[in-house]
Amino acid sequence: MPLRIAERAPEAHDFPLTIGHLLDAALISSGDQEIVYRDQSRYTYRAFRGRLGRLASLLAGLGAEQGMTIAMMDWDSHRYLEAYFAVPMMGAVLQTVNVRLSPQQVAYTLNHAGAEILVVHHDFFPLVDAILPMLPKVKAVVAIMDGSDGALPAYAKGEYEALSAAASPDFPFVDFDENAVATTFYTTGTTGDPKGVCFTHRQLVLHTLAANAPFGVTRARGLGVDDVYMPLTPMFHVHAWGIPYVATMLGIKQVYPGRYEPKMICDLHQAEGVTFSHCVPTIVQMVIAVADQTGAKLDGWHMIIGGSALTQALWREGRQRRLSLIAGYGMSETAPMIAICHDRPGADGSEEAEMAALTMAGVPVPLVSARIVDADMNPLPHDGQARGELVLRAPWLTPCYTGNPEASEQLWRGGWMHTQDVASIDAQGYIQIRDRLKDVIKTGGEWIDSLTLEDLIAGTPCVAEVAVIGVADARWGERPIAVIAPAAGIVPTLEAINAPLAAAVARGEISRYALLDRIELVDTLPKTSVGKIDKKALRARFAQQPATMPTGKMLSAAV
């Protein structure tokens, strides 16, 4: 048996990894540091600490107690940050509600989580109006009027700021078991009901510590005392990637943009000196578009990109505007940080090398163990070539899908968490996501990486958006087709789309089987509720259907 400490000083402090302790050092160093909400309000970390006590007091006044689930429906705000801390710190569970789901799905997630108190921004009153009769467990609703002078709904117990002002800042927060559940939220696939994941205090504290480490590893960039942080990922989505917890732990200035409005976001960047954000590629494109229209400068703004692949085309667009884009990798089940990109040690310093390194999925952060495996869970080599399902271990992975033992068992089959992403890993630990397991395309016995093809095609000027899917083919098993939303005013041709692919074949980067013999044009690509391209819908539409535009003959060079 390993040795246990048999003795302890009677008064030795037992230190649980609870979320409240993330504030300990921050409150010593950063009492005067600011937290900003849009152009509407700002206060200090010292005031923030008082508001955590007030929020806990007001919730307790509405009947909140340890173990109860309290649901938040708000845009990215200082109030959301307050809920990130105060609700778990009082021993309750914070449900971060995905307000983009259908009303039926939102009701399903609230009931499934057993939420008893709702904290709701007035933009979501119509949603709550529609579903409240379906929520028998809810016993109190707090309204967030956010400066609006509209009327409180009849079902609201009061308004957030008014209730907060009347509540005591001295809530008696106590320590408790670090394995208590702190947060829960729901992840949606393209099939079935949303699935609930949950994370404990211990998991989130460890995630915060480890998620911070890679910023130190990134030669180009460490999150530092002079940084100003602004999330551009919905705070209901996987703890806004956990970075609000990191920023608060480090005591740096934070800016919350509220409802995403491109001009407001650019204005806040400029007025508050924002240096660090994270978002999906769509938001970057939106920010770039606004900046190009208004002449806003994007210099010195570092963004972690996730959710979808960071294409090299988008990376270049960022670089041209001195916007620094760095890809990361994670998912709802992983809290989410698993990997983040950094400059490759020993690289030649060229922009090409930098771009290649920063647009991978990333290198695992500390305490993450990552493997690629075949269907029988045999590990595959990390040679940058072999492809297998990425499976993970880390201290902050959800232990289950709440109340869904079958899905939980599949998630953890063989003692590793299954990502359902097909990836390769190279000798320097760079993970490259090649495909979703369910989206893989096999043609003529060769695996085609749809994400690689999409990245190459996205660099073509005539393409606004692209998805590559596999469709059944009598001769080849499957063939890839590219579904393209054209850029305004230019009609893509098969030849134009195949040009970058042929170049990549010539460079030996992709198989010649990847050359396309069919493309499809659409106005926009269908998206899931979290903004990802819905390939299932695309396959349903195009797999069985004859081509809608003339397809080329399969290029003889390709087969």
Add this chain to the structure above:
Amino acid sequence: MPLRIAERAPEAHDFPLTIGHLLDAALISSGDQEIVYRDQSRYTYRAFRGRLGRLASLLAGLGAEQGMTIAMMDWDSHRYLEAYFAVPMMGAVLQTVNVRLSPQQVAYTLNHAGAEILVVHHDFFPLVDAILPMLPKVKAVVAIMDGSDGALPAYAKGEYEALSAAASPDFPFVDFDENAVATTFYTTGTTGDPKGVCFTHRQLVLHTLAANAPFGVTRARGLGVDDVYMPLTPMFHVHAWGIPYVATMLGIKQVYPGRYEPKMICDLHQAEGVTFSHCVPTIVQMVIAVADQTGAKLDGWHMIIGGSALTQALWREGRQRRLSLIAGYGMSETAPMIAICHDRPGADGSEEAEMAALTMAGVPVPLVSARIVDADMNPLPHDGQARGELVLRAPWLTPCYTGNPEASEQLWRGGWMHTQDVASIDAQGYIQIRDRLKDVIKTGGEWIDSLTLEDLIAGTPCVAEVAVIGVADARWGERPIAVIAPAAGIVPTLEAINAPLAAAVARGEISRYALLDRIELVDTLPKTSVGKIDKKALRARFAQQPATMPTGKMLSAAV
């Protein structure tokens, strides 16, 4: 009750915070990265992992098992790093032996810890020869010949490299309770037997994660993938401040200097591109002296300084040579990282401001809660003025002094760990150590900070080393005297020594009661076994003794 997760996937991986997991991400990203030993050997992280298995196998072959204490006596080496990992990873306890203690004290610590296997560098054979008869529990000794072709001592079971080469790299490391003890070592005061502290796997993993965070906070400097790390603190001394664990977790290049030889250290810096070290001020002085003699460049070398205060004079000497010095704070009981300096947010960018910020004790790292308290444990304000004993909470503080319940109880009196350092804390969290509790000087009702006086006096060209102590005084209660080792060829006068103090009085920085009316000259200042100035010895020598050189009258301006 906070909610516990009631369900778990049957195969969900339970992730203990054990030291072996620090390697998980590093082995994925840095298999080809190097670990270097002097100019003698180098190998990859991949080989390092194999050597951990071999070391565990060879120790198991000598009877090592879980819970057993295994003691290391070596210079700073790759072998020591191997022991940092392999011994705890096999569930045994690593004792890092302070080889600078007297033979009797070394024997005391080995017996007290119950060490059963010793791993000993040949430089310490004479020490082991002398004490082995006093060590009845020791059942095996492994000799480190380190390239020497001397004979193995009769009591050695074999040589480290030979035994390692013959052992299997596939030791079956298993996971176990993160609260198992991983390391133990002994701290010496100036009185009594050395006191044992111990740290668990959980504590060291959390320390590693949190100790890494501030490198990200330091605007000037993050530990990054292109850094090359070389410890210049003995590895027996508080895990070499925990940085070998951080460097390994991050997978960066590491260089181990062996026995400290100034020329070797400067050569390794140059040949291996060392960018990051940590040491006590004495080592910096030694490195600077060698560089000045040999013309070696110190550019781009960042050093964390602890153990004793980083004086502004030394900081300037470093800056003149482009050597970047940053103070940190910790102690044996704290694993050790508690605080580290960084540039002050919002500072004016001047060198003076930078120096002032980087020569404090530091700002608390994440998860550290720090207070200054009066004798009744009442917290004092963080205004940069109020002085009280610094007390701490953090997840990695020793829970006791092994087998010493009285000292343990004192250490944790009131539920906070007592540092016995008198400090102030300012609004931005910068801790300034003013004195040791036992060294405080009170004169005319005013507290005098001996460390502040020492810093001011150290800037005088005629001073090589200085210590300020209090001696009893009939009229004033106590009076400070400065004990000075003069710089070669210059005899300090009371007037010269008082000049910088008078300037500081004029600037309002120190009390006029601090002006000296007595200085004492010595050849060198007496040091403790860990190289700190032994003020107890100085007080014993000078408190009762008449002044050895003419003292001035107490300056009328001062009283």
